[in-house]
Amino acid sequence: MIRFSEPYVTGRELEFVEDVLTSGRTSGNGKYTQLCHEFFKQKYGYDKCLLTSSCTDALEMAAILCQIKPGDEVIIPSYTFVSSANPFIMRGAKLVFCDSMEDNPNLSIEDLERRITDKTKAVVWVHYAGSLMNIRSIQKLCKEKSIFLIEDAAQALDTKNPDGYAGKFGDIACFSFHATKNISCGEGGLLVVNNEELKNRAEIIWEKGTNRAAFYRGEIDKYGWVDVGSSYLPSEITASVLYAQLLSLDEIMSKRMAVWNTYYDKLSDLQSELLSDQHIDFGKFHNGHIYYLLAKDITTRDSIIKHLASREINAVFHYQCLHMSRFYLNKNRAERLKNAEKYHNCLLRLPLHSNMTIDDANFVIEQLMDFCS
Numbered sequence: 001m002i003r004f005s006e007p008y009v010t011g012r013e014l015e016f017v018e019d020v021l022t023s024g025r026t027s028g029n030g031k032y033t034q035l036c037h038e039f040f041k042q043k044y045g046y047d048k049c050l051l052t053s054s055c056t057d058a059l060e061m062a063a064i065l066c067q068i069k070p071g072d073e074v075i076i077p078s079y080t081f082v083s084s085a086n087p088f089i090m091r092g093a094k095l096v097f098c099d100s101m102e103d104n105p106n107l108s109i110e111d112l113e114r115r116i117t118d119k120t121k122a123v124v125w126v127h128y129a130g131s132l133m134n135i136r137s138i139q140k141l142c143k144e145k146s147i148f149l150i151e152d153a154a155q156a157l158d159t160k161n162p163d164g165y166a167g168k169f170g171d172i173a174c175f176s177f178h179a180t181k182n183i184s185c186g187e188g189g190l191l192v193v194n195n196e197e198l199k200n201r202a203e204i205i206w207e208k209g210t211n212r213a214a215f216y217r218g219e220i221d222k223y224g225w226v227d228v229g230s231s232y233l234p235s236e237i238t239a240s241v242l243y244a245q246l247l248s249l250d251e252i253m254s255k256r257m258a259v260w261n262t263y264y265d266k267l268s269d270l271q272s273e274l275l276s277d278q279h280i281d282f283g284k285f286h287n288g289h290i291y292y293l294l295a296k297d298i299t300t301r302d303s304i305i306k307h308l309a310s311r312e313i314n315a316v317f318h319y320q321c322l323h324m325s326r327f328y329l330n331k332n333r334a335e336r337l338k339n340a341e342k343y344h345n346c347l348l349r350l351p352l353h354s355n356m357t358i359d360d361a362n363f364v365i366e367q368l369m370d371f372c373s
């Protein structure tokens with residue numbers, strides 16, 4: 001059975017977990033949390049970063065940091081995970097759904113631009129499939145209009161373009177280390193704050209609205225309640241697993257990328273009656289997070305999934321458009337978002353993880369080609 005996704009184990013996780021358990025210090029913001037923060041600062045140049053229990057948590061912190069309040073509008077993709085939306089709607093924002101591009105599931109800048117009003121407070125920019133597309137244009141647009149740019153970089157760890165790594169472009173960026181992501185610790189996330197004015201408050205929100213982090217550094221002699229916040233920091237047990245993964249980051253990424261490249265070399269030009277004749281632009285800069293195809297329609301997609309399942313290959317569809325969700329439609333009218341709906345119906349993801357071999361990838365390709373011809 002070739003599973004769609006599998007976490008990679010480097011071999012050092014148990015050693016580090018044991019170290020935490022025998023140290024007597026298992027709660028958050030200890031040695032391994034600091035080691036992870038240091039790693040991110042060194043490797044990616046993030047100045048202020050904080051581990052969180054999930055990317056969802058990091059996005060909740062982002063909504064608090066941007067002081068989202070009822071009446072504010074937040075522009076987000078419809079073709080994304082619910083966690084790009086929930087933190088903002090929980091603070092009373094009006095969600096403004098934006099369409100994807102014709103040839104890639106990432107947001108269309110033109111569609112986004114016409115949705116900006118004087119109530120627009122933030123844009124949540126998702127790097128779909130870890131692809132860093134159009135980031136300079138959206139950064140420029142948000143600066144001009146004084147709108148917060150939040151990178152939902154859940155899928156984009158380690159993606160780099162000539163201007164820098166994902167996570168360096170927004171006022172805030174949020175990453176995920178969920179079991180399905182390239183680097184994982186079960187459940188985990190990271191908040192990166194680039195906007196100077198938001199940096200100090202981030203650490204307070206992280207520690208339940210207290211200035212405990214400053215107390216730990218010896219900057220103040222007692223700590224207390226100074227702002228709103230929650231318990232967003234992960235335990236040292238989680239942080240130690242993540243640290244083991246980070247030490248093997250290059251190995252984990254290159255194994256994944258080898259599978260992605262095998263798919264791309266053999267499938268990107270595949271012509272078939274079962275597939276859409278739409279060209280897909282994967283973009284030049286990505287981290288191999290997802291390899292996808294576009295089927296001709298939803299029935300065909302489901303039959304490809306069924307066929308692959310019969311060959312012990314677990315291929316899957318992806319997001320259900322948020323603007324068509326029951327939750328949203330209970331209170332709002334749906335507008336058509338042509339491209340997002342196309343991906344909702346036709347996008348198919350192939351198995352992809354760092355435990356897969358090139359032989360596995362070739363087997364998937366053969367079975368797919370078999371069915372398509």
Ligand SMILES: *Cc1c(COP(=O)(O)O)cnc(C)c1O
Pocket residue numbers: 053054055056057080081083084126152154155175176177178187188189
């Ligand atoms: C995985 C994912 C999330 C949620 O990450 P968690 O760590 O599970 O909270 C949010 N947004 C996108 C785009 C994702 O892919």
